[in-house]
Amino acid sequence: MTQLELARAETISPQMSLVAEREGLEAEFIRRGVAEGTIVIPANPGHKNLVPGGIGRELKTKVNANIGTSSDFGNIDTELEKLRVAIDCGADAVMDLSTGGDINAIRRAIVTASPVMIGTVPIYQAGIEAMNKRGAIVKMTVDDLFSSIEEHARDGVDFITVHCGTTRAAVEHLKKQGRVADVVSRGGAFLIGWMLHNERENPLYEYFDRLLDIAREFDVTLSLGDGMRPGCLADATDRPQIEELLAIGELVSKARQAGVQVMVEGPGHLPLNQIEANVQLEKSICQGAPFYVLGPLVTDVAAGYDHITGAIGGAIAAAAGTDFLCYVTPAEHLSLPDPEDVRQGVIASRIAAHAGDIVKGVKGAADWDRQMALARKKLDWEEQARLSLNPELARRVHGKHTSVGKACSMCGEYCAMELVEKYLGASVTRC
Amino acid sequence: MTQLELARAETISPQMSLVAEREGLEAEFIRRGVAEGTIVIPANPGHKNLVPGGIGRELKTKVNANIGTSSDFGNIDTELEKLRVAIDCGADAVMDLSTGGDINAIRRAIVTASPVMIGTVPIYQAGIEAMNKRGAIVKMTVDDLFSSIEEHARDGVDFITVHCGTTRAAVEHLKKQGRVADVVSRGGAFLIGWMLHNERENPLYEYFDRLLDIAREFDVTLSLGDGMRPGCLADATDRPQIEELLAIGELVSKARQAGVQVMVEGPGHLPLNQIEANVQLEKSICQGAPFYVLGPLVTDVAAGYDHITGAIGGAIAAAAGTDFLCYVTPAEHLSLPDPEDVRQGVIASRIAAHAGDIVKGVKGAADWDRQMALARKKLDWEEQARLSLNPELARRVHGKHTSVGKACSMCGEYCAMELVEKYLGASVTRC
Numbered sequence: 068m069t070q071l072e073l074a075r076a077e078t079i080s081p082q083m084s085l086v087a088e089r090e091g092l093e094a095e096f097i098r099r100g101v102a103e104g105t106i107v108i109p110a111n112p113g114h115k116n117l118v119p120g121g122i123g124r125e126l127k128t129k130v131n132a133n134i135g136t137s138s139d140f141g142n143i144d145t146e147l148e149k150l151r152v153a154i155d156c157g158a159d160a161v162m163d164l165s166t167g168g169d170i171n172a173i174r175r176a177i178v179t180a181s182p183v184m185i186g187t188v189p190i191y192q193a194g195i196e197a198m199n200k201r202g203a204i205v206k207m208t209v210d211d212l213f214s215s216i217e218e219h220a221r222d223g224v225d226f227i228t229v230h231c232g233t234t235r236a237a238v239e240h241l242k243k244q245g246r247v248a249d250v251v252s253r254g255g256a257f258l259i260g261w262m263l264h265n266e267r268e269n270p271l272y273e274y275f276d277r278l279l280d281i282a283r284e285f286d287v288t289l290s291l292g293d294g295m296r297p298g299c300l301a302d303a304t305d306r307p308q309i310e311e312l313l314a315i316g317e318l319v320s321k322a323r324q325a326g327v328q329v330m331v332e333g334p335g336h337l338p339l340n341q342i343e344a345n346v347q348l349e350k351s352i353c354q355g356a357p358f359y360v361l362g363p364l365v366t367d368v369a370a371g372y373d374h375i376t377g378a379i380g381g382a383i384a385a386a387a388g389t390d391f392l393c394y395v396t397p398a399e400h401l402s403l404p405d406p407e408d409v410r411q412g413v414i415a416s417r418i419a420a421h422a423g424d425i426v427k428g429v430k431g432a433a434d435w436d437r438q439m440a441l442a443r444k445k446l447d448w449e450e451q452a453r454l455s456l457n458p459e460l461a462r463r464v465h466g467k468h469t470s471v472g473k474a475c476s477m478c479g480e481y482c483a484m485e486l487v488e489k490y491l492g493a494s495v496t497r498c
Numbered sequence: 499m500t501q502l503e504l505a506r507a508e509t510i511s512p513q514m515s516l517v518a519e520r521e522g523l524e525a526e527f528i529r530r531g532v533a534e535g536t537i538v539i540p541a542n543p544g545h546k547n548l549v550p551g552g553i554g555r556e557l558k559t560k561v562n563a564n565i566g567t568s569s570d571f572g573n574i575d576t577e578l579e580k581l582r583v584a585i586d587c588g589a590d591a592v593m594d595l596s597t598g599g600d601i602n603a604i605r606r607a608i609v610t611a612s613p614v615m616i617g618t619v620p621i622y623q624a625g626i627e628a629m630n631k632r633g634a635i636v637k638m639t640v641d642d643l644f645s646s647i648e649e650h651a652r653d654g655v656d657f658i659t660v661h662c663g664t665t666r667a668a669v670e671h672l673k674k675q676g677r678v679a680d681v682v683s684r685g686g687a688f689l690i691g692w693m694l695h696n697e698r699e700n701p702l703y704e705y706f707d708r709l710l711d712i713a714r715e716f717d718v719t720l721s722l723g724d725g726m727r728p729g730c731l732a733d734a735t736d737r738p739q740i741e742e743l744l745a746i747g748e749l750v751s752k753a754r755q756a757g758v759q760v761m762v763e764g765p766g767h768l769p770l771n772q773i774e775a776n777v778q779l780e781k782s783i784c785q786g787a788p789f790y791v792l793g794p795l796v797t798d799v800a801a802g803y804d805h806i807t808g809a810i811g812g813a814i815a816a817a818a819g820t821d822f823l824c825y826v827t828p829a830e831h832l833s834l835p836d837p838e839d840v841r842q843g844v845i846a847s848r849i850a851a852h853a854g855d856i857v858k859g860v861k862g863a864a865d866w867d868r869q870m871a872l873a874r875k876k877l878d879w880e881e882q883a884r885l886s887l888n889p890e891l892a893r894r895v896h897g898k899h900t901s902v903g904k905a906c907s908m909c910g911e912y913c914a915m916e917l918v919e920k921y922l923g924a925s926v927t928r929c
Contacts, residue, residue, distance in 0.1 A: 138910030140899045166912050191912070204917070242922070247871045249918045256914035260921040298914075299871030300856065300864065338864075339817045340857045365813060365853040367867040367874075370882060371891040375849050378806050379813045382796060386770045400874065400882075401895040403907045418806050422796040425731065426771045433731065433769075436798040440678045440730030443798075443831065451801060451831070460802040464832040468571045476834045479569030481597050481622070483687035483729075486635070487680045490691040491673070 069286040070108045072326040074101035082110050086121035091430045100124055104319070105355040107328040109160075109184045109288035113223030118182045120159050122330060123357040127429050128385040128420035130157070131186065131359070131393045132413050135164035136173060137403050143173050145406070150177055152406045156413035157456075158394070162186040162228075166195060175222055184225040186290060189215040190271075194257040204257055205264035212270055213277055220285035227287055228332065229278060230254045231271040232314035233294030235262055241295065241307040248298035251335075255294020275318060279325040288328040290359055291315045296335035299367050303337045304345060316352035330357040330391065333384075337363040342380055346387040359391040360384050373399035374408075374415035381416055385423020392416050414456055421456075444484060446473045500717040501541065503757040505533035513541045517552035522861045531555055535750070536786040538759040540591075540615045540719035544654030549613045551590050553761060554788040558860050559816040559851035561588070562617065562790070562824045563844050566595035567604060568834050574604050576837070581608055583837045587844035588887075589825075593617040593659075597626055606653055615656040617721060620646040621702075625688045635688055636695035643701055644708055651716035658718055659763065660709060661685045662702040663746035664725030666693055672726065672738040679729035682766075686725020706749060710756040719759040721790055722746045727766035730798050734768045735776060747783035761788040761822065764815075768794040773811055777818040790822035791815050804830040805839075805846035812847055816854020823847050845887055875915060877904045 073080045079094045083101060086108055087094040100106030106123030122129050132153035134146055146165065153161050160183055165173045170192050178185050193215035197207035219227055233255050241249070250256050258269050271278060282289050295311040297303040315331055322329040331353045333345060342363055349358045363380035364373060377395030385392060396404040396412035404412065424432035435454065442450035448465055455461035465475060474482030504511045510525045514532060517539055518525040531537030537554030553560050563584035565577055577596065584592050591614055596604045601623050609616050624646035628638035650658055664686050672680070681687050689700050702709060713720050726742040728734040746762055753760040762784045764776060773794055780789045794811035795804060808826030816823060827835040827843035835843065855863035866885065873881035879896055886892035896906060905913030 137907055138912065139901045139907040140910070167910065195912070204912075205921075238922075247868060248875050249915070249922060251914050253909060253912055253914045253917075256917040257912075260917050263921045299874070300867045301871055338856050339813055339853050366849060366856060367870040368852065368885060368887060369849045370870075370886045371888055371895050372845060372849060375806055375809050375846050376853070379810050379850065379853055382770055382810045383814065398895055398898075398908070401892060401906055401908075402898050405898075414803060415806050418797060418800045418803060419810065421799065422770050422807070422810055425769050425797060436731045437678060439798040439801075440732055443730070444679050454799055455801045456799060457802055461832060464802050464829055467829075467833050467836075470570045475832055476568055476570040477829070477832075478684060479571070479598065481569065481626070481635075481684055481688075483682050483684045484680070486684075486687040486691050490636070490694045491669075491680060 069283055069326050069328060070101050070110065071104070071323070071328050074098045082108050082119040085119050090121065090126050092125070097121060103355070104323045104329065105357070107288050107330050107357050109225035109328065111220065111223050111225045111285055111287055113221065113285065114178055114185065114225055115223070116182055117184060117225065120184055122391045124355065124390070125429065126390065128389065128423050129159035129391045130413060130416045130420050131160040131162055131391060132158040132409055133162045133164050133393065134409065136167040138167040140403050141165070141167055143168065143176055146173055147176060147180055148406050149409045150181055152409045153413050154181070154183055156410050157417050158183060158413045160184045160186060164188060164191065166191050174219070178223045186226040186228065187219050187224045188228040188254050189219045190230070190254045190257050205261050207261060209270045209274065213281070216278065217281050220281050220287045224287060226290050228254060228290045228292040229271050230258055230292040230294035231269070231275055231278070231318050232291060232311040233258050234269050234272050234311070234314050237295050237307050237310040237314065238262060240310045244306045246305065247301040250294065251298030252292065252294045252296055254292055258294055272314065275321060279322060279327050282327040283325055286328070288330060289322055291318060291329060291331050293332045293334065296333070296361065297337065299336050300338050303334065304341050308334070312348065312352055319353045319356045330359050333358055333360040334363050335361055336367060337365065337380060339365045339379070339383060342383045343387040346384055346389050350388060357390040358388070359393065360389050361393040362395050364395065370400045371397055373397065374412045378415040378419040381419030382422040385420050386426035389423070392420055417456060446484060500714055500757050500759060501532050501539045502535070502754070502759050505529045513539050513550040516550050521552065521557050523556070528552060534786070535754045535760065536788070538719050538761050538788050540656035540759065542651065542654050542656045542716055542718055544652065544716065545609055545616065545656055546654065547613055548615060548656065551615055553822045555786065555821070556860065557821065559820065559854050560590035560822045561844060561847045561851050562591040562593055562822060563589040563840055564593045564595050564824065565840065567598040569598040571834050572596070572598055574599065574607055577604055578607060578611055579837050580840045581612055583840045584844050585612070585614055587841050588848050589614060589844045591615045591617060595619055595622065597622050605650070609654045617657040617659065618650050618655045619659040619685050620650045621661070621685045621688050636692050638692060640701045640705065644712070647709065648712050651712050651718045655718060657721050659685060659721045659723040660702050661689055661723040661725040662700065662706055662709070662749050663722060663742040664689050665700050665703050665742070665745050668726050668738050668741040668745065669693060671741045675737045677736070678732040681725065682729030683723065683725045683727055685723055689725055703745065706752060710753060710758050713758040714756060717759070719761060720753055722749060722760060722762050724763045724765065727764070727792065728768065730767050731769050734765065735772050739765070743779065743783055750784045750787045761790050764789055764791040765794050766792055767798060768796065768811060770796045770810070770814060773814045774818040777815055777820050781819060788821040789819070790824065791820050792824040793826050795826065801831045802828055804828065805843045809846040809850040812850030813853040816851050817857035820854070823851055848887060877915060
């Protein structure tokens with residue numbers, strides 16, 4: 068039985084108990100969330116050393132790091148290094164998006180090495196194998212696609228991105244409305260090319276029941292991908308994107324009926340003031356299914372700094388109710404990320420997630436900041452470092468320039484904290 | 499006559515014309531904004547090589563970089579290097595906050611070298627000189643303070659931070675309500691110590707007319723500082739902060755009546771969902787005076803990455819109508835920033851400002867992103883670099899890993915843009 072089926076049968080699974088413990092919440096609360104589909108626990112029983120995590124309503128906002136080779140670059144050792152860095156920096160999930168080298172071996176090595184949930188996009192491999200065997204991605208057969216999906220499930224992958232809502236109807240909207248950047252989702256592009264060449268409906272939509280059978284057998288969580296996600300601000304929240312979301316909403320209901328855990332992917336590139344509406348739309352159309360966004364990026368022009376544009380969008384998205392943030396690295400739009408890019412991406416995304424959690428009222432979130440403020444007030448530098456997202460960095464930057472007093476080298480002798488304590492200390496209420 | 503007096507006399511000054519040209523707006527629009535006080539042009543006639551810029555309604559959101567020595571660290575050469583880096587990265591203003599070394603010489607060198615507007619906080623120098631001459635900051639006389647202010651004005655400083663609203667009434671609120679981090683503004687701390695020790699009202703409030711006389715003589719724009727700005731999320735939007743804002747609101751009216759240009763400073767540390775309310779409150783209470791925020795920082799725990807927490811808050815603030823962002827560097831809370839910190843801080847803050855400008859509908863903002871999207875669609879890497887915030891970095895990251903095709907090394911052979919162009923290219927509407 069899947070976590071969803073167990074929850075509906077009023078059973079609290081060991082995974083639900085562990086998630087409850089990690090979140091500081093009641094196990095019954097988690098069970099109820101899983102049963103109604105507002106919480107998912109992507110935990111493939113084949114992923115042996117997984118420490119299960121939950122994604123959804125009232126839980127801490129989670130962070131995913133994409134790693135993986137491309138056809139140009141990358142090998143198994145680098146990918147395992149990226150996995151290690153991502154986990155060290157606090158990533159809650161890692162997606163292996165490899166499209167180069169021995170894809171099967173890389174995925175298996177990552178699943179084996181990872182205590183955090185692993186996601187993949189099986190259509191990449193199906194498309195690439197079709198190219199190798201039959202000469203073109205568009206010559207992929209429906210069976211090729213489903214056997215890739217089954218292979219990933221069998222290998223212990225906890226969640227898979229499947230662009231089931233990228234239908235012919237959405238492509239028609241795309242043709243009519245037009246776009247500046249068309250389609251930037253790789254999975255979406257594979258499928259759109261396939262649909263147009265073969266003049267057939269998206270097999271992930273047409274044979275959704277076949278997908279549900281595999282997902283249910285292995286308790287793989289479906290992450291319904293947005294092949295139509297806007298790839299620039301000018302294309303944000305347009306008709307193809309929303310048509311796809313409508314299709315996804317129906318598939319969420321079907322998946323839940325079949326006992327399959329499901330979450331929904333979202334943009335992408337969005338002007339800052341469209342983020343909240345996108346979150347509300349997903350929550351409404353997809354009946355509270357956990358929302359998993361990429362960024363969102365609030366401007367297109369900051370190549371080299373897209374971990375920052377993604378953190379801006381991610382913080383706003385998380386505060387508005389988004390449950391899961393896919394990081395963006397400084398290499399986005401320019402190059403395959405290396406381990407240092409992974410580090411910068413995870414930290415930026417964790418800042419966004421935490422800033423959102425403070426607003427959401429997630430248990431313990433605001434208290435962390437309060438502890439930091441108290442340590443600052445006391446000029447307790449070791450405690451400040453300990454409470455930092457990256458203690459080692461905090462120590463290094465603080466130690467860069469020595470100070471004559473207790474304060475840091477920014478204000479030296481003229482530290483506001485010290486001055487005010489001297490004159491106001493005794494007379495102020497402590498809160 | 500000050501810019502404000504000229505504008506009221508229906509005169510379009512050369513400074514107004516230049517600002518109009520830089521913003522792509524009509525000179526009459528700028529004149530009207532200056533006349534009503536929703537736009538300021540900090541342009542001290544003593545700042546000889548200034549290229550004037552405007553701050554306010556419907557103008558591009560501007561970015562300030564704080565530089566300056568501390569008692570622990572820094573010298574004139576490093577500060578001039580920071581100035582150069584800040585300007586190179588696109589800062590619109592630089593504040594010299596020096597509190598160590600030969601403060602007068604550093605300030606004069608910076609004003610002389612800078613084509614962008616320069617701000618200072620004269621009370622730092624007044625307090626430090628009082629300490630040197632009389633043994634304590636609190637022994638500063640009222641004349642000490644005003645002669646420092648006049649000296650800065652005479653040196654060509656374009657705007658000065660004056661914490662005029664940090665009154666005894668605000669201190670009483672602070673004592674009664676209590677805070678976690680009390681006061682983190684240095685100028686505020688100097689004044690609060692002074693008021694408590696001397697049992698007197700804040701001289702910048704009591705003798706505001708004397709301040710206005712100096713400001714009017716040199717056309718120095720007053721930036722009404724927030725000595726009570728919250729130094730942690732737990733203290734945000736509390737009674738001392740709002741009491742101070744009320745006092746500042748009255749002073750804005752007085753300054754305008756006296757023909758003195760004025761803007762208002764704001765927090766600081768704020769939970770993400772309080773930022774918009776803070777902007778609206780300032781705009782309402784201070785009758786549309788340009789708003790100048792520090793960050794805001796949306797979490798306290800990201801020491802070492804506060805350029806990112808500041809970019810999150812700054813983007814939301816700018817989108818909500820904030821006119822001027824003070825950057826925060828990765829060294830914040832830990833150390834005096836060095837030139838590389840200045841670079842990171844300015845870029846992060848420019849991302850925030852631009853993300854806000856897209857939402858505000860600032861002229862040309864969205865079009866920049868559209869040009870970038872078109873260059874991406876064409877896989878035109880040189881054009882993408884040219885349109886980036888930091889072209890040199892974009893080229894370097896893109897060149898890090900070579901790709902076999904036209905796409906970058908992230909997707910290699912499987913670039914969505916290329917795939918979709920092949921199958922969809924002819925049939926899609928171009929927009």
